[in-house]
Every structure is written in C-alpha cells, then in structure tokens.
Amino acid sequence: MIVIVDYGVGNLGSIKNMFKKAGFKAEPSSDPAVIRDAEKLILPGVGAFDAAMRKFRETGLVPVVGELVLEKKVPVLGLCVGLQLMTRGSEEGTEAGLGWFDAETVRFKFDAEHANLKIPHMGWNEIHVRRQHPLVDGLLADSRFYFVHSYHVVAKDTDAVLAETEYGVTIHSILGKGNIVGAQFHPEKSHKFGLQLLKNFAERVS
Amino acid sequence: MIRPRVIPCMLLKGEGLVKTVKFKDPKYLGDPINIVRIFNDKEVDELIFLDILATTENRRPNFELLKKITSECFMPLGYGGGIRDMDDVRQLLSIGVEKFVLNTSAVENPSLIRAAADHAGSQAVVISIDVKKTLFGKYEVFIRAGKKGTGLDPVKFAVDMEKQGAGEIFINSIDRDGTMQGYDLDLIQRVAEAVTVPVVACGGAGNIGHLAEAVKAGASAAAAGSMFVFQGPLRGVLISYPAQEELKRVMP
Numbered sequence: 300m301i302v303i304v305d306y307g308v309g310n311l312g313s314i315k316n317m318f319k320k321a322g323f324k325a326e327p328s329s330d331p332a333v334i335r336d337a338e339k340l341i342l343p344g345v346g347a348f349d350a351a352m353r354k355f356r357e358t359g360l361v362p363v364v365g366e367l368v369l370e371k372k373v374p375v376l377g378l379c380v381g382l383q384l385m386t387r388g389s390e391e392g393t394e395a396g397l398g399w400f401d402a403e404t405v406r407f408k409f410d411a412e413h414a415n416l417k418i419p420h421m422g423w424n425e426i427h428v429r430r431q432h433p434l435v436d437g438l439l440a441d442s443r444f445y446f447v448h449s450y451h452v453v454a455k456d457t458d459a460v461l462a463e464t465e466y467g468v469t470i471h472s473i474l475g476k477g478n479i480v481g482a483q484f485h486p487e488k489s490h491k492f493g494l495q496l497l498k499n500f501a502e503r504v505s
Numbered sequence: 506m507i508r509p510r511v512i513p514c515m516l517l518k519g520e521g522l523v524k525t526v527k528f529k530d531p532k533y534l535g536d537p538i539n540i541v542r543i544f545n546d547k548e549v550d551e552l553i554f555l556d557i558l559a560t561t562e563n564r565r566p567n568f569e570l571l572k573k574i575t576s577e578c579f580m581p582l583g584y585g586g587g588i589r590d591m592d593d594v595r596q597l598l599s600i601g602v603e604k605f606v607l608n609t610s611a612v613e614n615p616s617l618i619r620a621a622a623d624h625a626g627s628q629a630v631v632i633s634i635d636v637k638k639t640l641f642g643k644y645e646v647f648i649r650a651g652k653k654g655t656g657l658d659p660v661k662f663a664v665d666m667e668k669q670g671a672g673e674i675f676i677n678s679i680d681r682d683g684t685m686q687g688y689d690l691d692l693i694q695r696v697a698e699a700v701t702v703p704v705v706a707c708g709g710a711g712n713i714g715h716l717a718e719a720v721k722a723g724a725s726a727a728a729a730g731s732m733f734v735f736q737g738p739l740r741g742v743l744i745s746y747p748a749q750e751e752l753k754r755v756m757p
C-alpha cells in the first residue's frame with residue numbers, strides 16, 4: 300500500500316481520491332508501524348515551510364521516514380511543500396529542511412520585464428521534461444499541471460532536475476534521484492495529466 | 506507561462522444545482538454529481554461550489570454530498586456556504602476540498618480567516634465578497650446570501666481581508682449575477698488594484714470575450730455560472746466549457 304505521511308499538513312483527501320481513480324490504494328497515516336509497512340510513501344505539504352517542518356518533527360516521524368527513504372530506499376514522492384521539505388532549507392523560514400536533495404527553496408524574484416507577475420504562482424502551467432526518469436516516462440503530450448506556491452526549489456545538483464517550468468524565472472518543477480522524487484505542483488488536482496504522473500510513481504518508481 | 510484560470514461557479518440548493526438571476530429566482534439545473542462529471546471530462550481549470558442556503562438555514566456544509574463531489578473532481582475545488590469554524594475547515598480538507606470560500610463568516614467571525622490560513626496556507630482561504638450598488642451609486646458588501654447589507658466598502662474590505670490572511674478575493678456582483686451582460690469591470694479594477702493577492706471576478710459573464718475583459722481589468726481568474734450551463738436565448742440547460750485552444754487564443 301502507498302502511505303500518505305499524515306503529519307497534519309496537506310490535502311490528504313485529494314491525494315487519496317486521485318490514487319483511487321488511478322487504481323491504487325493510498326491511505327493517510329501517522330502510525331510509525333503502518334508507515335514502516337508502506338511500499339511507497341507520499342510526503343504532502345501546503346502552507347508555510349517552517350510550520351510544515353515543525354509539525355513533521357513534532358510527530359516524531361522524521362527519523363522513521365528518513366530511515367525508510369535513505370537506507371531502505373523506499374520510493375517517496377514529495378508534493379508542493381512536501382518537495383520543498385526535501386531541500387536543505389527555505390528562504391521562507393529558518394528551519395532546516397530534510398536535505399535529501401542538494402537544493403534550496405527560494406522566493407520568486409522577477410526582473411523588470413516580469414515585475415507584474417502575481418505571487419503566488421497559481422494556475423495551470425506546462426512542464427518541460429529535462430531528464431529521463433520513470434516518474435516522467437510517457438507523460439501525455441501538452442501535459443499541464445495545477446501550481447500554487449510562492450517559493451520554488453532550485454537544485455544545485457542539476458542531475459536531479461527532471462522537469463522545468465517557466466513563470467518569470469525557470470523553476471525546477473520536478474526533482475528526482477533514484478527513489479526520491481518530488482513535484483512542485485499538485486498532480487492530485489491536475490486531471491488526467493496528474494493521474495498519469497501518480498500512476499507512474501505507483502507503477503514505475505522503485 | 507500560465508493562462509488566467511476560467512472557473513465554473515456552481516450554486517447548490519439542497520441536493521440540486523441551480524442558477525440565479527441577481528441572487529433570485531433559482532432555476533434548477535440538475536444533479537450536481539452528473540454536472541461535476543461533465544466538467545471533469547471537459548478538464549475545467551477549477552470549480553467553485555457555493556451552497557446558497559447553508560447560512561440562511563443555519564446549517565453546516567453538506568459533507569456527504571461534497572464527499573461524492575470530490576470523488577469525481579480532479580481539479581482544484583473551492584467550497585463556500587455555512588463554514589463556521591475550524592472543525593468545518595478540517596472536515597472539508599479531509600474529504601478533498603482545498604479552498605474554503607468564506608463570505609458571511611469573513612464579516613461575522615474574521616478570526617476564522619487567520620486560523621484557516623495557519624492550518625492550510627493562505628492560498629486555501631478565499632474571501633467571497635458579494636457587492637450591490639446602493640441607490641446612491643455606491644458599492645456595498647452584502648452577506649447572508651446577499652440578503653444583509655453591511656455598510657462596508659468592498660475595496661477597503663478586500664484590503665482588510667488580505668491583511669487578515671486571505672489568499673484570494675472572489676468578487677461577485679449581485680447586480681450582474683445571471684444577466685450575462687458582462688462583468689462590473691469598474692468594481693473588478695478597483696479591487697484588483699487595491700490588493701496583491703489574486704482576484705477572481707464573478708457575476709455577469711455571457712461569453713468568452715467577457716472573461717478576457719475581466720482579466721484585462723486586473724482579475725487573475727474569471728468565474729461564471731450561466732455561460733457554462735445555459736445555451737441559446739431560451740436558456741436551455743447545456744453544460745459547456747471552452748476548448749483549451751480557444752482559451753489560449755482569447756485569454757490575455
């Protein structure tokens with residue numbers, strides 16, 4: 300079973316619904332025993348970086364999930380702020396991130412030409428796949444995804460950048476390295492395009 | 506780059522969907538689940554559901570019905586109507602609604618805005634402002650399904666709501682509702698200039714050109730009811746949504 304790590308943050312209901320639509324069982328849990336039994340993990344997240352990181356730490360689940368992901372190589376998909384938590388830290392706060400990616404989370408900074416762009420980046424946008432990885436195999440043509448975020452990840456390790464998206468600047472919209480993957484957007488809210496991505500995670504990422 | 510969102514805004518009355526004119530004369534459209542399925546197939550950008558009776562009937566959201574809706578809805582979903590406290594917010598999140606639309610509560614219990622934003626992020630908190638022009642030509646905020654005037658100015662109110670933690674302002678013109686004659690662009694422009702969060706325009710859209718006008722006036726997204734549910738001068742019920750290519754071509 301896919302377990303959605305429930306540390307009190309994120310749209311768990313939507314994620315569960317979309318996996319069900321894709322034909323997979325995904326259940327939210329904060330129980331370490333259930334999480335240890337998971338075939339795959341989802342790390343959700345919305346809202347502020349520090350609040351999410353603190354709540355995740357308060358549950359005591361960080362070492363449990365860390366061991367599964369880093370040592371047992373259990374596949375994990377971070378969504379939105381869940382992806383941002385996988386970086387070293389965020390300009391939005393002072394808490395240290397998980398550091399699973401050699402990446403930072405930074406605020407949108409636009410040049411004069413794009414100064415009128417709204418923050419958050421909210422709406423449907425395209426992705427440009429930069430690297431092969433099971434997560435992005437066979438995504439539908441003209442794929443578009445629903446984004447809503449004020450901060451974005453910048454990977455120093457460019458090998459981990461699976462896809463990029465343009466919004467005033469080029470953002471790294473999907474990161475992936477082996478069993479650790481993450482998307483800045485919300486596949487659970489992105490019609491058949493997001494369905495395909497979640498299906499890829501469930502079927503192909505190992 | 507992103508294209509401005511185009512959002513069908515659906516009104517729930519009991520277990521059915523309706524469409525009003527100037528917040529009155531609700532016309533029955535059909536079963537919400539069937540209509541959601543059609544909008545899902547048409548891959549709409551986002552959906553907003555407003556339960557127009559919940560507050561006046563003094564009851565909470567119809568969670569059972571919303572649960573059925575979210576299991577068919579694979580796009581962002583906003584819900585408004587009868588949201589009174591954090592219990593409602595948590596329950597909505599757990600069934601897959603990720604935007605909470607506050608209207609009466611925003612005036613009567615504004616501390617809910619900050620609490621909901623702290624819990625789910627400010628992007629999840631949409632303040633819906635129903636506006637009517639008074640006899641003296643001034644804009645006024647109305648609550649309780651458009652029945653109760655507040656004396657508040659919508660522009661000042663929108664600025665205040667942003668300060669309290671709102672992530673989006675949904676501005677709805679009661680005078681234009683269901684008329685299909687075009688948005689109140691002056692109102693949209695005034696609000697959009699005053700806040701930094703995205704503004705969703707609603708009330709009056711009759712064709713895709715109107716949607717583009719709202720965006721040119723400063724809205725980040727255009728919402729509509731009638732134009733997505735009625736067809737022809739006799740207003741026969743037919744669910745429709747513009748094709749992606751058309752939206753790309755027309756929207757600024």
